[in-house]
Amino acid sequence: MSNGLEIRWHGRGGQGAKTAALLLADVAFQTGAFVQGFPEYGPERMGAPITAYNRISYKPIRVHSNIYTPDMVMVVDETLLESVDVTAGLKKDGAIIINSERSKEEILPYLKGYQGSVYVIDARAISQQTLGKNFPNSPMLAAAVAVSGVMEREAFLKEMRASYAHKFAKKPEVIEGNMKALEMTWDALSEELKDAEKLIA
Amino acid sequence: MAKKDRMSGNEAVAYAIRQINPDVMPAFPITPSTEIPQMVSTYIANGEIDTEFIPVESEHSSMSAAIGAEAAGARSLTATSSCGLALMWEELLVAASNRMPVALALVNRTLSGPININCDHTDGMGARDTGWIQIYAENNQEAYDNFIQAYPIAEHKDVHLPIMICQDGFITSHAVENITLLEDEQVREFVGTYEPEEYLLNPGKPMALGPYSISAYAMEARKNQEIAMENAKGVILEVADKFRALSGRGFGLFEEYRTEDADFIMLIMGSAAGTAKQAVDDLRKKGKKVGVLKLRVFRPFPATEIAKALSGCKAVAIMDRCESYNGNGGPLGSEVMAGLYREKIVIEAVNYIYGLAGRDFTVDHVYEIFEELEKAVGEGKTVEQFRYIGLRE
Numbered sequence: 001m002s003n004g005l006e007i008r009w010h011g012r013g014g015q016g017a018k019t020a021a022l023l024l025a026d027v028a029f030q031t032g033a034f035v036q037g038f039p040e041y042g043p044e045r046m047g048a049p050i051t052a053y054n055r056i057s058y059k060p061i062r063v064h065s066n067i068y069t070p071d072m073v074m075v076v077d078e079t080l081l082e083s084v085d086v087t088a089g090l091k092k093d094g095a096i097i098i099n100s101e102r103s104k105e106e107i108l109p110y111l112k113g114y115q116g117s118v119y120v121i122d123a124r125a126i127s128q129q130t131l132g133k134n135f136p137n138s139p140m141l142a143a144a145v146a147v148s149g150v151m152e153r154e155a156f157l158k159e160m161r162a163s164y165a166h167k168f169a170k171k172p173e174v175i176e177g178n179m180k181a182l183e184m185t186w187d188a189l190s191e192e193l194k195d196a197e198k199l200i201a
Numbered sequence: 202m203a204k205k206d207r208m209s210g211n212e213a214v215a216y217a218i219r220q221i222n223p224d225v226m227p228a229f230p231i232t233p234s235t236e237i238p239q240m241v242s243t244y245i246a247n248g249e250i251d252t253e254f255i256p257v258e259s260e261h262s263s264m265s266a267a268i269g270a271e272a273a274g275a276r277s278l279t280a281t282s283s284c285g286l287a288l289m290w291e292e293l294l295v296a297a298s299n300r301m302p303v304a305l306a307l308v309n310r311t312l313s314g315p316i317n318i319n320c321d322h323t324d325g326m327g328a329r330d331t332g333w334i335q336i337y338a339e340n341n342q343e344a345y346d347n348f349i350q351a352y353p354i355a356e357h358k359d360v361h362l363p364i365m366i367c368q369d370g371f372i373t374s375h376a377v378e379n380i381t382l383l384e385d386e387q388v389r390e391f392v393g394t395y396e397p398e399e400y401l402l403n404p405g406k407p408m409a410l411g412p413y414s415i416s417a418y419a420m421e422a423r424k425n426q427e428i429a430m431e432n433a434k435g436v437i438l439e440v441a442d443k444f445r446a447l448s449g450r451g452f453g454l455f456e457e458y459r460t461e462d463a464d465f466i467m468l469i470m471g472s473a474a475g476t477a478k479q480a481v482d483d484l485r486k487k488g489k490k491v492g493v494l495k496l497r498v499f500r501p502f503p504a505t506e507i508a509k510a511l512s513g514c515k516a517v518a519i520m521d522r523c524e525s526y527n528g529n530g531g532p533l534g535s536e537v538m539a540g541l542y543r544e545k546i547v548i549e550a551v552n553y554i555y556g557l558a559g560r561d562f563t564v565d566h567v568y569e570i571f572e573e574l575e576k577a578v579g580e581g582k583t584v585e586q587f588r589y590i591g592l593r594e
Contacts, residue, residue, distance in 0.1 A: 025377045029207040038376035041318065041559075060379075062475035064340070064372050065563040 004034070004057025005148060005200045006067045010086050011076035014046040016137040020076070021052035023141050023163070028056040028150050030159050036061050049084055056150060056200060071199050074144055075099060076123075076136055081110040092116055095199060097143045099123040099136050119147060119192060121185055130180040138178045142185035149198025153186055203448070204382045210338075210373035213345040213380055214280070214306045214366070215240035219250055220388035221352065223304070224275035224395075227255035227266035229285065232318050233370040234308035237280035260285040264292035264303075271301035272410050274400030276352065278303060282370055283310035286324045290331070296363040297332025298426060299411050302355035303363040305333070306348065309471070309522075310370040311558040319559020320370040322471065325499070326523040326532045332426055334364040334433050335500040339474045341378045343497075344368040346450055349383070352392050353440045359432040369472040371559070383448060391447055434501045454503040457510055459485060460492030465574045466511060468537060469520040470496040473555070473562045477520075480567030491571050496533070504540030511541065516549035516574040522556045530587045549577055555590045566590050 007024070011017025018039040025037030036055040042048060053067045069089040078100040080086065090096060095117040098107055104120045111118065123139035131138075145156050160182055164175045208216065215237050218226070228238035242254050253270075257263045263279045270277035281289065286307060296303050311321040325335060334354065338344040347366045355364040368374055383391075399408055414422060434454065441452040458478050460466055467477050474495035484491050494510055494517075496503075511517050519538070521531025529535065534552030541550065553570060556562040570590060577584040 022377050025207060029379065034379050035207055036376055036378050038371070041371060041375075062340075063479045063564060064369070064376075064472040064475050066561050068563070 004055055004059065004061065005072070005150075006070045007054040007056070007072045007074065007144065007148070008067050008070040009052040009054075009074045009076065010080050010084055011050055011052070012046075012080070013048045013050050015076050016135065017050055017074070017076045018052045020074070020137045020141050020144070021054050023137070024054050024144050024150070025056075026163060027141070027145055027156065027159060028054070031151055033058055033150070034061045040066055049080055056148075070094065072096070072144070072148055074140055076140055078102070078107075081107070085112070087111050087114045090114065090116065095119065095147050097121060097140070097147055099140060101125060117147070117196065119143065119189060121188065123185070126181050126184050126188075130184065131174065131177040138181040139185040142182040143189060146186050146189050146193060147196075147199065149200050156186075157182060202384060204384070205379065206382055207377050207379050208341065209236075209375055209377050210341040210344045210368045211236040211308065211375065212240065213341045214348050214368070215244070216382065217345050217348040217388070218252075218278065218306075219244045220383070220385050221349070221392050222250040222389070223252055223278050223352075225253045225255065225267065225270035225277040226279060227257045227263040227270070227277070228279050229257050229260050229263045229281070231260070231282050231285040233310055233374045234280045234282040234285070234306065236374070237306050237308070260288040261292060264289040264296065267303045268292060268296050268299065268301050271296075271303055272299070272400065273402045274397050276356075276395040278305065280306035280308065282308045283312050283318075283324045286328055287312060290328065293328055293331040293333060293363075295411070298422065300361040300426070300429070301363055302352065302361055304348070304351045304355060305363065305365045307365045307367040308370045308374045309367055315558075317558040318370075320372050320472075320522070321557045321559070322367075322522040323524070325365065325367050326525075328365070329500060329532060332362065332430065333500060334360075334362055334430070334437075334498075336364070336366055336437075336498055337470045337496065338366070338368045338373065339472055339495060341368075341373055341376070342380050342450070344373060345380060345382070346444065346448065346452070349388055349391060350437075350440050350444050350452075352395070353443070354433065354437050356395060356397075357436045357440075358398070360429050360436050362426075362429050362433060367471070372472040381448075387447060391443070430501045434498075434503065437498055452497060454498040454506055455510070456495040456497060458493040458495060460494060460510065460514070462490055463492030463513075464490040464515045464578075465518075465571050466492050466494050466514045466516075467518045467520060467567065467570065468494045468496060468507070468511070468533065470499065470533065471522065473520065473522070476562060476564055477567050480564040480571075483564065484568065484571060489571065489575075502536055504536060505544060507537055508540040508544035508546050511548060512544070512546045514548060515578045516551070518570045518574055519550060519552045521552060521554050524554055524557060534587065549574065549584070550586065551577070551584060552587045553590045554588070560591050562591060
């Protein structure tokens with residue numbers, strides 16, 4: 001991996017895939033890694049498919065192009081499965097994480113026989129339960145960190161509490177809900193991830 | 202103490218502006234540079250700096266107000282992109298010819314049409330003959346470092362010219378990357394207080410600014426402006442030396458990356474230079490003698506220095522992120538080739554147009570170009586000297 005860990009996010013404008021990518025860059029930065037987090041803009045409108053990217057490496061990152069052979073793909077909006085080739089270029093030993101209330105078996109037919117790890121997280125349900133609204137960002141971020149192995153659980157939660165305290169200084173009532181969303185997501189994945197290898201080398 | 206952080210290119214420039222605390226910032230928003238005035242106005246609202254922010258009704262007005270502020274003796278700046286810079290065109294020449302050291306954060310974006318918000322260098326290149334110094338950045342760190350060096354260059358008594366600090370729209374402006382920041386006091390000491398020798402609001406020394414000049418004198422004014430631009434080259438290097446002493450990060454007019462023994466060199470500017478360096482490292486592992494010449498300072502144009510740096514190679518790929526529509530090549534291609542001719546250096550030179558309107562430029566493109574150069578020289582056949590890379594089939 002000359003460019004370290006490469007991640008591609010698929011979402012729709014307004015859902016926060018770009019924000020999630022920038023938050024992941026923040027988290028990885030705290031571990032001392034070199035990071036990139038950037039969006040690819042098409043027409044700027046709510047609901048249009050958007051892509052965002054992360055590079056995370058222990059060596060300086062110089063490449064400034066999009067990512068075509070990611071190690072990990074994050075699908076924030078499952079309706080994209082029908083219109084976007086989300087596994088395009090995804091490495092065989094990589095992983096894809098999809099936000100869906102459906103089971104993994106129901107999702108697999110959309111993944112064109114992808115051989116790597118597939119994780120399904122019901123970010124909407126977690127978000128509704130913890131925040132009372134559909135903000136899939138926090139659950140997707142937790143899933144990205146857990147699956148990639150960028151940070152351990154406790155360190156991640158500590159880091160995010162500090163980050164939310166700063167970000168939500170003017171509405172502290174949402175901090176606990178977001179923290180709960182991170183924990184629930186992480187714990188929902190922990191069984192599946194028990195024997196999985198970290199994606200980040 | 203240097204501080205390690207991560208931020209986007211726009212944040213990095215806004216942060217540098219906060220540290221400099223200039224006197225006046227008129228601005229009109231345009232993607233992808235909008236965040237810069239937005240963040241600076243937040244710093245002002247929070248009381249962190251006392252810059253006078255002027256929300257204006259157009260970019261023609263933002264540049265006019267920046268010129269007015271400079272004429273009065275204040276340190277001014279603005280930020281823009283694309284059509285915003287185009288709308289300033291008339292005022293860009295006024296700023297330069299009146300020798301106003303305005304700083305402009307240019308976040309490079311293409312111009313219409315088809316209408317598009319993404320990166321290429323059409324805006325900056327369109328202003329290449331307006332008399333502004335232009336410095337380009339590979340990444341967020343360089344956008345920050347270049348901005349801190351902007352005023353010491355522009356306000357130098359042998360220069361007194363406006364300066365554009367350019368970075369690639371979205372590719373660096375909206376990308377979060379690692380960065381090392383200087384302390385506020387270090388920056389303020391480095392940039393210093395602006396003390397113009399002459400200015401309009403100085404009752405002790407009345408002066409006229411921007412008056413009509415008859416033909417018997419106007420040409421000499423232009424020549425003086427040209428001399429100032431030539432002087433800028435030395436001043437840019439002096440300021441870079443001082444900046445290296447402060448930060449440990451060195452800069453020249455351009456950077457030579459693994460070119461020492463290179464047979465094939467890619468000459469490139471902006472964020473794509475990083476991609477080219479990665480590709481060069483990959484190819485070096487395979488035994489290919491390749492290198493990158495990353496141009497940092499486009500105005501003044503270091504033609505002789507570039508020609509000499511290329512004199513040892515067999516072929517150069519000159520990369521333009523801009524189309525000139527002259528049927529002959531891009532701006533960099535034309536100027537580099539003119540420089541080679543003047544120095545009587547005869548090497549194969551191919552001018553590529555890449556990355557227009559945000560078309561992605563990848564390490565694979567760099568591999569492909571070096572392969573073409575190698576073939577052109579190895580098989581000794583005539584190659585098409587002006588071509589596109591990354592076009593859809």
